[in-house]
Amino acid sequence: xxxxxxxxxxxxxxxxxxxxxxxxxxxxxxxxxxxxxxxxxxxxxxxxxxxxxxxxxxxxxxxxxxxxxxxxxxxxxxxxxxxxxxxxxxxxxxxxxxxxxxxxxxxxxxxxxxxxxxxxxxxxxxxxxxxxxxxxxxxxxxxxxxxxxxxxxxxxxxxxxxxxxxxxxxxxxxxxxxxxxxxxxxxxxxxxxxxxxxxxxxxxxxxxxxxxxxxxxxxxxxxxxxxxxxxxxxxxxxxxxxxxxxxxxxxxxxxxxxxxxxxxxxxxxxxxxxxxxxxxxxxxxxxxxxxxxxxxxxxxxxxxxxxxxxxxxxxxxxxxxxxxxxx
Amino acid sequence: xxxxxxxxxxxxxxxxxxxxxxxxxxxxxxxxxxxxxxxxxxxxxxxxxxxxxxxxxxxxxxxxxxxxxxxxxxxxxxxxxxxxxxxxxxxxxxxxxxxxxxxxxxxxxxxxxxxxxxxxxxxxxxxxxxxxxxxxxxxxxxxxxxxxxxxxxxxxxxxxxxxxxxxxxxxxxxxxxxxxxxxxxxxxxxxxxxxxxxxxxxxxxxxxxxxxxxxxxxxxxxxxxxxxxxxxxxxxxxxxxxxxxxxxxxxxxxxxxxxxxxxxxxxxxxxxxxxxxxxxxxxxx
Numbered sequence: 188x189x190x191x192x193x194x195x196x197x198x199x200x201x202x203x204x205x206x207x208x209x210x211x212x213x214x215x216x217x218x219x220x221x222x223x224x225x226x227x228x229x230x231x232x233x234x235x236x237x238x239x240x241x242x243x244x245x246x247x248x249x250x251x252x253x254x255x256x257x258x259x260x261x262x263x264x265x266x267x268x269x270x271x272x273x274x275x276x277x278x279x280x281x282x283x284x285x286x287x288x289x290x291x292x293x294x295x296x297x298x299x300x301x302x303x304x305x306x307x308x309x310x311x312x313x314x315x316x317x318x319x320x321x322x323x324x325x326x327x328x329x330x331x332x333x334x335x336x337x338x339x340x341x342x343x344x345x346x347x348x349x350x351x352x353x354x355x356x357x358x359x360x361x362x363x364x365x366x367x368x369x370x371x372x373x374x375x376x377x378x379x380x381x382x383x384x385x386x387x388x389x390x391x392x393x394x395x396x397x398x399x400x401x402x403x404x405x406x407x408x409x410x411x412x413x414x415x416x417x418x419x420x421x422x423x424x425x426x427x428x429x430x431x432x433x434x435x436x437x438x439x440x441x442x443x444x445x446x447x448x449x450x451x452x453x454x455x456x457x458x459x460x461x462x463x464x465x466x467x468x469x470x471x472x473x474x475x476x477x478x479x480x481x482x483x484x485x486x487x488x489x490x491x492x493x494x495x496x497x498x499x500x501x502x503x504x505x506x507x508x509x510x511x512x513x514x
Numbered sequence: 515x516x517x518x519x520x521x522x523x524x525x526x527x528x529x530x531x532x533x534x535x536x537x538x539x540x541x542x543x544x545x546x547x548x549x550x551x552x553x554x555x556x557x558x559x560x561x562x563x564x565x566x567x568x569x570x571x572x573x574x575x576x577x578x579x580x581x582x583x584x585x586x587x588x589x590x591x592x593x594x595x596x597x598x599x600x601x602x603x604x605x606x607x608x609x610x611x612x613x614x615x616x617x618x619x620x621x622x623x624x625x626x627x628x629x630x631x632x633x634x635x636x637x638x639x640x641x642x643x644x645x646x647x648x649x650x651x652x653x654x655x656x657x658x659x660x661x662x663x664x665x666x667x668x669x670x671x672x673x674x675x676x677x678x679x680x681x682x683x684x685x686x687x688x689x690x691x692x693x694x695x696x697x698x699x700x701x702x703x704x705x706x707x708x709x710x711x712x713x714x715x716x717x718x719x720x721x722x723x724x725x726x727x728x729x730x731x732x733x734x735x736x737x738x739x740x741x742x743x744x745x746x747x748x749x750x751x752x753x754x755x756x757x758x759x760x761x762x763x764x765x766x767x768x769x770x771x772x773x774x775x776x777x778x779x780x781x782x783x784x785x786x787x788x789x790x791x792x793x794x795x796x797x798x799x
């Protein structure tokens with residue numbers, strides 16, 4: 188009997204760990220669609236998957252990639268081609284996108300992950316530029332370049348042409364990614380990455396193959412980014428090369444820093460704040476850059492590089508609420 | 515098979531565009547090498563130079579005034595920008611990135627409100643736009659090369675022989691010792707920002723007749739300038755020049771085959787350079 192209670196208690200305890208996932212799901216499924224249009228929410232979720240991918244490298248490993256849009260594009264166009272030209276079921280195409288991202292990431296990763304810092308940032312930028320111009324010109328017959336192509340989503344087992352269904356699918360994928368990221372952030376793997384961030388040589392002395400660890404992290408990150416790209420195409424039913432212009436890689440960093448790269452909620456908070464600001468302000472004011480720039484400057488100076496979530500966690504820790512909210 | 519004329523022409527084009535890359539990138543290279551600031555706001559001076567040339571050519575009909583004006587204005591604004599950016603010394607690179615990105619957004623908006631959002635073409639000056647016989651190159655391209663070479667030589671001479679230049683070199687080498695000598699290191703940082711901004715302004719003015727001025731013209735040049743900085747070796751003056759010319763040559767040869775190949779080739783070259791020598795061509799560990 189005692190043992191039975193014990194087991195139950197343990198399940199409850201482990202259930203408590205997932206409260207935040209549940210809350211987030213309810214918030215995104217029930218509450219937020221009442222206030223915010225679904226297309227914007229779907230956009231935010233797609234981008235925040237990309238920010239998760241970016242944060243995995245930047246938050247844990249400290250490697251700042253200036254080219255994750257490349258993998259975003261790889262995922263988006265894998266998804267598009269699979270549906271439009273190979274007539275594969277859209278749900279299956281969602282699985283194909285991260286595989287393509289992992290493949291391309293594995294290809295370039297061998298050369299890219301050797302060093303951090305500016306080397307990592309600029310090699311990734313090169314990949315991003317190359318992918319962008321290949322998409323824009325070499326594959327123009329298939330991608331439509333800047334004009335873009337529509338993606339027929341009606342053909343599959345589930346009719347994905349209605350907004351509600353699409354939003355639901357994106358939300359499910361997002362939740363899975365969030366759970367994966369949460370598990371990953373508590374794992375030994377993340378600890379190893381953080382240790383490499385501190386001092387790579389020491390981890391080498393301990394007998395770990397640091398290259399392999401970084402390589403695996405890079406591949407996970409690229410496949411997540413590709414999944415985000417597929418979600419973006421799914422939400423718009425349309426894809427244009429102009430989204431992947433290499434300079435917009437800066438926006439990824441801005442979103443990540445907005446939310447706080449070290450927090451697991453950073454991605455969603457950062458993406459929603461930045462995209463929300465951009466959409467809302469651009470809808471009312473033509474010169475949105477001035478306002479967004481000033482807000483950005485204020486938040487960055489106030490948050491001192493920690494981001495919104497970083498500051499919030501600091502405040503909560505001080506008032507000791509953080510131990511109640513899962514952590 | 516390939517005409518010798520075409521090779522000469524593309525080489526001239528490549529060196530010209532490479533020189534412009536190097537001029538714009540030098541300020542970035544100096545500030546990034548020592549102060550560890552990714553100064554995206556630096557690209558505003560490039561755009562400002564181009565727009566000032568547009569203004570003077572339409573109002574006064576003079577190209578030279580445009581260059582002189584952009585040097586003067588960018589020099590002063592560069593000093594002013596240092597007053598803001600000095601709070602970023604010693605911060606993490608990402609932090610400086612975001613703050614300067616915000617300044618870039620604000621700056622682009624100010625440019626939009628002054629000059630408008632539409633594309634503006636700048637004609638190259640009449641006295642320089644005659645074609646060279648047999649080659650079919652506009653003389654302006656050669657003028658860009660000559661002008662930038664003289665400018666670069668002046669910079670190198672300034673760094674080597676003048677007192678202020680020596681202070682900059684000493685600051686890059688060891689700022690604490692410089693301070694121990696009783697020289698305020700702020701002189702060096704101010705001068706680095708001002709000189710870099712003025713050079714970026716000149717780069718913008720020289721590039722304007724070859725390109726088209728519009729508020730988002732900073733986007734492409736931003737990528738090329740950073741590629742130049744890293745390919746040449748961060749913080750190295752000669753490295754930036756060599757990196758710029760190599761990338762510029764790749765840009766123009768690829769552009770002859772297919773115009774859209776140029777950015778691909780430039781960034782593939784950067785990729786290969788970084789894999790072979792991660793610290794850049796002239797970089798030190």
